Amino acid sequence: MSDTSTVRTHPLVKGEVGPGCAKVDPIVVADGVTRTFGGLTAVDVQHVEIPRNAITALIGPNGAGKTTFFNLLTGFDKPNTGSWSFEGHSLAGVPAYRVARRGMVRTFQLTKSLGRLSVLQNMLLGATKQPGENMFRALVRPLWRNREQEITEKADDLLKRFKLDTKREDYAASLSGGQRKLLEMARALMSDPVLVMLDEPMAGVNPALTQSLLGHIKDLKAQGMSVLFVEHDMHMVRHISDWVIVMAEGRVVAEGPPETVMSDPAVIDAYLGAHHDTDLGEMTGDDRAALAQEAAAEIPVDVSPTPVSDPTPVSDTTPVSDKEEK
Numbered sequence: 001m002s003d004t005s006t007v008r009t010h011p012l013v014k015g016e017v018g019p020g021c022a023k024v025d026p027i028v029v030a031d032g033v034t035r036t037f038g039g040l041t042a043v044d045v046q047h048v049e050i051p052r053n054a055i056t057a058l059i060g061p062n063g064a065g066k067t068t069f070f071n072l073l074t075g076f077d078k079p080n081t082g083s084w085s086f087e088g089h090s091l092a093g094v095p096a097y098r099v100a101r102r103g104m105v106r107t108f109q110l111t112k113s114l115g116r117l118s119v120l121q122n123m124l125l126g127a128t129k130q131p132g133e134n135m136f137r138a139l140v141r142p143l144w145r146n147r148e149q150e151i152t153e154k155a156d157d158l159l160k161r162f163k164l165d166t167k168r169e170d171y172a173a174s175l176s177g178g179q180r181k182l183l184e185m186a187r188a189l190m191s192d193p194v195l196v197m198l199d200e201p202m203a204g205v206n207p208a209l210t211q212s213l214l215g216h217i218k219d220l221k222a223q224g225m226s227v228l229f230v231e232h233d234m235h236m237v238r239h240i241s242d243w244v245i246v247m248a249e250g251r252v253v254a255e256g257p258p259e260t261v262m263s264d265p266a267v268i269d270a271y272l273g274a275h276h277d278t279d280l281g282e283m284t285g286d287d288r289a290a291l292a293q294e295a296a297a298e299i300p301v302d303v304s305p306t307p308v309s310d311p312t313p314v315s316d317t318t319p320v321s322d323k324e325e326k
């Protein structure tokens with residue numbers, strides 16, 4: 001268990017580490033954001049800051065409000081109360097497409113690739129400053145031909161990086177679940193985002209592709225981007241996250257570097273209820289198997305953690321079904 005009497009500091013944090021703590025260089029700051037559905041308060045975030053050029057994992061048990069909070073930040077849903085800013089500019093009331101144009105791009109838990117379009121066409125849809133967006137430019141061929149070529153070259157570069165180049169002309173519907181996640185991430189990069197927000201990028205993905213996805217997430221940071229990703233399996237995040245924010249019942253209940261968050265009593269409580277004495281970060285395989293069995297569907301536990309390696313080639317072609325639509 002962590003010693004709560006000790007003042008903890010961290011290079012990403014201004015002052016003391018704790019729920020809602022101020023960051024040295026925050027890219028997103030949210031205040032008093034609430035969202036209710038009927039009598040249910042899905043999100044009730046008093047204050048949270050997302051650090052810049054870091055990989056932040058937003059974790060929490062099922063129904064904690066992670067996806068709803070993502071939807072609110074990115075303009076896909078409207079809060080009952082609250083304000084939030086991205087790079088110092090308020091985003092409250094800004095529609096999703098404008099949020100993306102400002103450099104905050106997200107993917108979805110259920111992949112949104114358009115099955116009847118080719119992989120390349122899906123990529124082209126992710127580009128900003130498309131020639132057809134301006135009627136005058138659209139009518140004058142020389143004005144859009146160069147831009148179109150530029151966008152296609154960029155799409156091809158990304159497809160190569162994500163090892164989807166051999167699928168360029170295939171319908172997106174023919175890709176496996178994991179490959180569709182890669183396509184979504186690659187498409188998000190078409191608009192040169194500053195912050196990439198990934199909703200459960202590893203869900204429904206086979207182990208080989210999970211390694212590949214984790215490698216790509218690390219690459220995003222290496223290229224200067226900030227990453228915020230949702231994951232409900234806390235063991236999945238420990239190898240790649242610089243920072244972990246934990247939500248439970250709509251609130252931010254803990255945050256910190258992965259190694260301390262794993263042993264935070266508030267986190268253990270949120271995930272495991274009665275298992276207060278268990279340090280999730282130090283569980284053995286047997287412990288995890290036992291707890292996973294006990295907690296059944298409630299607590300997804302990674303029973304075979306593997307170190308992150310370099311991205312591996314996309315080799316699976318078996319469709320992996322996505323999670324059911326909520």
Ligand SMILES: Nc1ncnc2c1ncn2[C@@H]1O[C@H](COP(=O)(O)OP(=O)(O)OP(=O)(O)O)[C@@H](O)[C@H]1O
Nearest residue numbers: 037040042060061062063064065066067068069232
């Ligand atoms: N459109 C909606 N209408 C009614 N209730 C909703 C809606 N969207 C979410 N909820 C409820 O809000 C709560 C938070 O859901 P949310 O999907 O944000 O949680 P989550 O942390 O992302 O969970 P998971 O890990 O299962 O995806 C849940 O109780 C959910 O049932």
